[in-house]
Amino acid sequence: MKFSSTLIGLFAGAALSLATPTALSAHPTDPTNGGEGGKVIRVTTLAKDGPGSLAEALAGKGPRIIVFEVGGAIDLERSSLRIDQPYVTIAGQTAPSPGITLLRGGIDVATHDVKISHLRILTGVDGQAKRSGWEADAFSTIAAHDVVIENNTFMWAIDENMSASGPRFTGDTVADWRAGTSHDIVFRLNIAAEGLADASHPKGEHSKGSLVHDNATGIVFDRNIWAHNVERSPLVKGGAQVLMVNNFIYDPMHRAVHYNLMDLEWAGHEPVTGEITAVGNVMRGGNSTDADLPFLMLGGVGDLAYYGRDNVAVDRHGNELPDFGRYGDTAARLVAADRPLASLDGYDIMPSSEVETTLLATAGARPWDRSAEEVRILFYIAEGRGHVIDSEEEVGGYPQIESTRAPFVEANWDLKTMTPKAGVYPGQKAGAQEHLSPRDREMRKSGN
Template sequence: MKRLFLTGCVLSLGFCCVFAQPLAFPGAEGFGANSRGGRGGKVIYVSNLNDEGPGSLREAVEQEGPRTVVFSVSGIIDLKTRLNIEHPYITIAGQTAPGDGICLRGETLRIAADHVIVRYLRVRLGDGKHGQGSLQGKDAISISSGRHIILDHCSAGWSLDEVLSASSRTPDLSKVTVQWCFITEALNPDGHSFGSLLRGTGGAKYSFLHNLYAHNRGRNPRPGNYDSNPHDRDTLGLLLDFRNNVVYNWGGEHAAYNADKVSVTRLNFVHNYFVPGQDSKASGIVYSTGSPYNRAYFAGNYYMDELPDDPWKLVKFNESWTQKEISAYKQDQPFESGIVQTDEAPAAYEKVLETGGAVLPKRDAADQRIVKDVRQRTGRIIQSQEEVGGWPELKSAEAPLDTDLDGMPDEWEKKQGLNPKDPEDRNKLNAEGYTMLEQYLNSIGSFQPVASGKHRVIVLTDIENEPDDAMSLVRFLCYCNQWDVEGLVATTSVHQQKETAAWRIKEILQAYGRVRDNLEKHEPGFPTADYLLSVLREGRPDYGMRAVGKGMDSPGSELIIQAVDRPDSRPVWVLVWGGPNCLAQALWKVKETRSAKELEHFVSKLRVYTISDQDDSGPWIRKTFPELFYIASPGFHRYGGYHYATWSGISGDYFHARCAGGDFSLVDNDWVDKNVQNKGPLGEQYPDIKFLMEGDSPSFMFLIDNGLGDPEHPDWGSWGGRYEYYLPKFEKWFLEPETRPLWTNAMDEVLGSDGRWHTGNHATIWRWREHFQNDFSARMDWTIKTYEQANHPPVPKLGHEAYLRAKAGERVNLSAAGSSDPDGDSLRYNWFMYGEPGTFSMGTARTGNPLIINDSDKQEAWFIAPEKARMGTMHIILAVSDDGHPSLTRYKRVIVEIQ
């Protein structure tokens, strides 16, 4: 769960401006979140990798006045002397480097100024010649003075003292945030391999959030001030908010400690994830405290993948303390934190490993190796960087054209209506109060793992209403490495109006936890069961719109709001297996409490796929929020609504839908017993079929990354069906007439397993039944078998672009050259035209005049673009199947525009 803490938010309005002071950037958190950086100042390009001189980073840093430093080069900068940031108001935007990014080597980056923003930068010091021959006293990054400082998505390591410290004996250092950084591999030639020394005085405030500490012997972190300011002279000391960090493989008994005897530190130590490694003593202790004048709040910290029943079990108290001193140390309420976004520790673990460190422009091999160490529980504390291969090569690339050198590429400026020859337009303000330059930097400065193909998913399920939700959840978990699962919410429905059943989800997740590591051997990215349990919620135990309105918030509805509000540009897919009243409540609350523009933005980030209407809140949502992306076959079970719904094509038994054409031998209890239920702990959770098998599965099968569909184009078709955008006419099973278009039932014409042609919306799913059932069977094998014993899908590849143009009468060549199979299986090819998604009129074998694809069963195929049809696009599908057991299929889609 993500919580939003607001502890003192100031709105400042100037005489001629109506903008509140924006954060340093969207997603900035903690005490340093309001840093101005170089906002409104000049732009300085770093154009070479020299240590000093024109075009160097040092020259840019040493200039005065507000300034934003951008890069037109990538690579390693060898520092001959310490690089000091001593003049205030500076932003260093490492994400702008074209290519692989920037790394500083050989000396310390020292920050000693107000209003500093540093993002997406690597600092890896090194020993020997790169450490100037010294074995002590050199941090990778040292923050020594200043206020309003934020480091975001930086990677620091190979230091000869601490990796990254914020330290001052005087009260001239405060309001510091270090977030989403990798603080790793302090070198240990002399036993001084440390993470962070955090010394603060006079009420100094530091936030260390969402960071990874790995392979540091100690000080992960060490808050305090060496007793240089004892409690009787400094009653405030340091306030440290240490939250959502991951700490791995420290040396000895405890990862973090305070060794002071008489100084003051106030500490929030919450929702962190500690994993001892090969250099750690698995003592069950993560923090040792020394000064009885310290106070701390501990909550939600995991140790070795478990949450202790008492949070104080993780703390070692000084043996000389009295019980009164121990009781005074333990706080039952957190201290001030500033604006922070908090996940449960298992969720933080996944997010830090996936998105932390200098991931832009590209995560380098060193960080990739360290993440692998954490996930696989490997790696050691090192003496020298040479033990792990030294500095990865960082290749440069051509920088985008920026004619006026204002930090914004010409093409981006044109799209924003700016003048690429006017450098002054960089400081125009947008609606949020950011300059246009900041808007550009922020557009590339929030890492989103979209390239992985992952979608953000929340499931709303009326599980235990009937068996099919449990069935669908088992299948869902076999594919959950394909999505970022951000919530599993137990809800009500028309069939289960007064209770929810989160307990049943928990049962299935516990079974998943027993097979998750085996699944991971076949494909990476499966979330842990602990993480999935951490995002399990319940809606209100009431039906439909009775649970929507003032005072009707629930953990489920709040989770939806929190997910959409995350600074993540990817939309959130809400998959509705029961009633959607949790979603309705989230939308109602946002509508009532936010501006029209904020509501519009919120709705734009949602995608909904609902399995018919299982309460009255679905029609209300569609009517009230007409711009919401919504996939549904409207209607209730009463009067046959489920019979006519597209999703019934998943199994289409003789109770629901009665849709002939599909192979029913693949969706009966004999098939389930053989292919699912007898395959380990997760299969045991799959119930027998009653009424309909897996009626909810099309919602997530629509998102499976198999090369067939595109979720932003429901009319293209996929394992989850095909839908077209229109206003459906009223039917007797509708609760009320629809008032707006939505993505709803579409028709496919398909030759069925019975040898007859069938036309209907169910066919958009059952036409793929053999493929998706074989795939599920194989995934169930993955839960119990070794990689060598199981089958894995082929990898199709096109020998040309996926979008082709041709004139009528021209030959169009199709190629699957380069397709392969990870198991070495032989491959079969099937090229065919999927007629319904395109705009090009063609017949089928049923109606006559089909498109003839020559050599359609070969790797290389071709056809002649028809002349007697109107121009438009046609969709050609390549299906590549292996000869493994069961046979698995993957696809490529080629769109051909006939001109």
């Protein structure tokens, strides 16, 4: 199978309906509408906390829609925002250009009925010594349920970039275990890129895309991009149930999709068969990818029930890669299913041949208003460039982001869909979005 390297229109989405950035992602009804119908809370400062901050808005109670009257960077100073109050929507699309970027931290969701859209999170090692203990996720759920994470960009995590986690065993039955951890989580149209490898995580190498923890169920990955992560794109742990539709995995190093029920973690508990349904996904190797890397690998002692259809795996030269492989010498079985293990009803599933180009145009925090970091990642994917990194300093470090301000005019927005009534988003740009050097800009002016 051949992949186009053309850059024409990939990042502009000129032929797409920018009034509905997820229009190409028809899907079933989401498990939650977040804070729909609740009070509108305006974020008016880029301060880490205090009056008018995102942290203050998240700490509120009752249904609420969080909008932004500021754009720029919120420096979390090596901390994470914790969402523990339910019924909330974070609408990053309402921010004036350049949107909202969280630096030096992440978000943990430990409640239910949460929707987060159009944010950027750049965690980074922030100069911390290797193995010194700073180990933040860019985003994770912690025993949360009914959560939608849509059109965000997660980069430079020290642990996972984008995960669904929680306790492994709560109660006495499998049903109890599954009720007590994360369930019914949708990840859609996100970018999870450049997890940092040899950084400050106490375990050492830890460039990870996504972890679906043991017994988590109803976890959906719909049209996401994973790029330049050593492994976990995603890792599905024991007894978990995952649906993957039209995702794109670029330059995984040692593992792409993998399943592992570890006997050391399940001591005293009978293994539970995990489930993965994967349809229309693409894995393309890059400069970091091991030779002959399989699309799916099985480790540990638990069986995996698997349904796959129209999944493509190729190396950086376009040569086919194996569908399946193992790590570890165990009796774990791959049990092929003859029909999907999760419902595909309601999904407008693309053929795998369309996945790369479509996702380069539509995934990430603000497809109509890209950041330099996003444009770099997307061009690297399109051109077959880039590699796994240990520090954000290898790619220019934390960005300097201008601060902006503009009022949120409630009458101009459909508060049910959180889309602008005029069909134009704050900062929406026409034409292809490129990150040009001063010399490039001068050459473009002269017509060369």
